[in-house]
Amino acid sequence: MSKGRNSTMKQESASVLLLLTALYAIYKVESCPSVCTCYSDPMTVSCQSQNFQQIPPGIPANSQRVFLQNNRILELRTGSFGIHTTVLWLYYNNISYIEPGTFWKLRNLEELDLGDNRNLRNLDPDTFRGLEKIQSLHIYRCGLSSLPPTIFRKLYTLQYLYLQENNLQYLQDDLFVDLVNLTHLFLHGNSIRVLSKNVFRGLFNLDRLLLHVNKIQVVNRWAFQDLSKVTILYLFNNSLSELSGETMDSLASLQFLRLNANPWICDCRARSLWEWFKRFRVSSSDLICVLPEEKKDQDLRYLTDKDFSACPLSNPSQDRTIGRNRASSNGRLGFNGTLNNLYGSAEGKGSSPKPDPSTFYKGLKSNNGLSPKYNMPTGEDDWPNYENEGELTSSSPNRKKKLPGRCFGSECETEDSSISQWFCHWFVWIPILATALLFH
Template sequence: MKGHWLLVLSVVLLIYAVHGCPHKCLCYTTSKTADCKNRGFTEIPAHLPPEIQILQLQNNRIWRINQNSFTGTPLLKILDLSNNSLSSLAPGAFQKLRYLQVLNLTRNLIHYIENKTFSFLPHLKELDLSSNSIIRLPESFGNSTGNITLLSVKHNKLQKMERVLLESLPNLKVVLFKDNPWQCNCNVFGLKLWLESFLYRGGISDGIICSTPGIRKGKDLLKVPYELFGACPLRTAHVHLASIHHHSFEHRSSPKHAHHSEHGEYGRSNCEPKPKPRPVSLRHAIATVVITGVICGIVCLMMLAAAVYGCAYAAITAKYHREHLAPVKQHGTPEEKEPFDGSLA
């Protein structure tokens, strides 16, 4: 009888294992985790428990994600797809994961990210795209991605990055750019301005190191002087400077000037020298005001000290004249009178 119950229990557990967790995976009810890493999967496994919140799929050979791959796991909060064979991501592939907070796509073969790939992920906070082969990023990751606080694009093939993408992530606190072939020409001017503002607001970044052109190779983008961007095409400079007027003391494009830039300069591929005032960042302006104030204060103190010294010297000199020189001029000394009297005799 005891053996019969053990057999029934084993069958029940086997049925639960078959229907409650995919083959090769380990599912943990307490932590609501499905461990499917290192299992040789080429696609997202089916029949995952609908209540899981953590799905570990790293170190497999997954090469595609269908739009219905996560239909059965709507409560996922953490999804790890690192070290797989993904080369592209279909727009809306993750749109069923409305509660997703962490998405790890590192060490794949992704070449580009389409517009709105991560649409409808209102709770997404961490997006790691590092160690891929990404050559370009879109102007938007998608609707409702404004809560992202960490973005990593390091170890890719990015030469530039659209400033509008970064501005669409207002809650960004950490952004990692390291080890990309950044092209420090006119196309990166807006990124430089955004990064300065981001760091000034307390953001954290590993910085952007220039790869080209050769004269700027190995230099920190933040240390490249603004004057070197003064020769950028007129349209490029106007677009960026108009959007960051609070960072500049001067430089306002007139409608006539803008019209000329759109029709006469838009098609030019080479930069032409254009005399432009240097845009001054807020930090530089504050530093200039502080330094100027300190210098003025020192000069004023020196002038005050000179005035006090002059007044004291004048007072002492006047006193000396009153006490010593005036009596001599009026009466003379006995020694001075004797020769005069003797001559009369």
């Protein structure tokens, strides 16, 4: 009787051992790189702040989110990332070279962050080729002084483009012509001097355009001709002495405008801009005159008819075409389409997906205090008329807003994540417990 019972127990133990071993084997098929942390559903690999000088081997092929920020990676080569990757963070490394084709097969990639790579001075024209679903592209604080004219071609799904704090000297005509779904374009903190006629052509859905802290001296009369949906325009801290009111007429949806800290000359050349302020209601910063001497320190907006009595009347052109709908040409996604995007569903007709993607970074802590995701504006940049200005370009540690369901690893405090972590920890003990059970 005792022998039969022992035999049955051993058979049951062997069955349990086989089952647990099989489960353990399945779990170990997609192993995690050494010193990295992995989470499932979706498959996430976090290898931040480990002093890697190259992409670590062993990243599971089914990884969807790969975090490699705050390392010392020097270059990116083809075959480094799996085709299932949707989010790839590589900011704050030492990347100086990206092999053409590195991202060609990443057709599911939605967010790519290459920011804070100060030695990334050149990009191949085909660097971003093949990114059919890209929605957020970060190339801020690199060493870029120019961009290939075709670098953004066919990125029809792109909605957020971060190019701030490089050393860009100029922007070619039609550089952004394929970005028909772009809503946010950040170009502040560069060395741009001129905005040419077709520099923003094709940006029919653009909502926010940040060009402050550049060296802009000239804005072509037609530079904003396709920007009828822009609601926020920052041009403060440049070298503008005049700006045509006819140029501003294209900005039919403008709500917030900053033109302060420019050397405005308030003679007859300022009349058209003054008239634009009279007929267009917008929340604006001041425009302090530096010349002529009799108008010095006065605000251009509050000058009177008498100040321009000796000036010829403005004669704006009548043949302007504002807000032309060319977005649906060449089979591109345009005003009437709907994008399934990383931050939710974005309806067409120029709507801006919310929340801002800068909130997406709140879920992952960085061990490197010297590399904030974005810098907060300084006190002199604060503008009480637009309280969300800081959210456009910064991710203050004091801001806790997150996207629901977008936390990472230990930041997720949900019951499901606790169960998942408990389950993963128990897998480590499965072989030991099973063996003990078998020989009990």
